[in-house]
Amino acid sequence: MHIPDGFLNVATMATTAVVSAGGVGNAVRIANKKLGEKQVPLMGVLAAFIFAAQMLNFPIVGGTSGHLIGAALAAILLGPWAAVLIMSCVLIAQCLIFQDGGLLALGANIFNMGIVASFSGYYLYRLVSLLLGDNRRGKLVGGFVAAWGSVFLAAIVCAIELAVSGASPIKVVLPAMAGFHALIGIGEGLITGAVLSFVLATRADLLQLQRI
């Protein structure tokens, strides 16, 4: 879902850039206060994993593919503000080094896949854990729902940005983006659930860290 340059108009790019800069600044401030030594290697491993996993496009229907975003996974393990930091690292590196996602659209990409996906994923996970209880089932179902919802919401926000920019009318681009990403979200949910179940089996204590 990396938006290239040219899809968005100046107003949309400027607005999302300002909001994202504020969000990342706030994430730095909060992480500076709350981040502990235990979380440092996990930040590195999660950023590395999300980058590597984002390269693995999986096919969905009709000659279309999708890949993990990873914001929900990061938010579940470390909290939404830490997830914003991790996603920003990944998206900035992808933009500057790998030419994936436009330079001018970086703010929008951080907003969609960093901020929107992290926070929606985090609160959906909390909600499902509350409903199903703090057990294995609650965590895995919560992880799936959070991951699916984070992709779906990020796609809807992306569609709104495209429509506001005049790339395509909202009644055309919104259902198309929502439709494809409802399917891609299933992949995101399965990968997130698999990683959570792996973490539960090997390092369950990582799910007890303070969320940032």
Next chain:
Amino acid sequence: MKSKWWLIGLAVCLLVACLSPLASSSPDGLERVAEDKGFIDLGQEAPFQIIADYVFPGIENEAVATILAGLIGTLILFGVAYGLAWLLVLRKKELT
């Protein structure tokens, strides 16, 4: 070995990066929508290219070039996020 669990984690990430040539080359959700709805041509090329499209330049074998790009990116991301987090912990409360 328990304190070095993240080394195993990083090894798993590098292994995942080695699978990258198996990835589907079909357009992703956004590209597909842009093609279907006729705004793909609005897209502009990046003003500079370093390891564009996850293919390391100058290597003939595309699978090798992709794996190399994946390994480099994975190590960079580990280093950057680890370093950032380490700085934030080290300089606790200095920013506030």
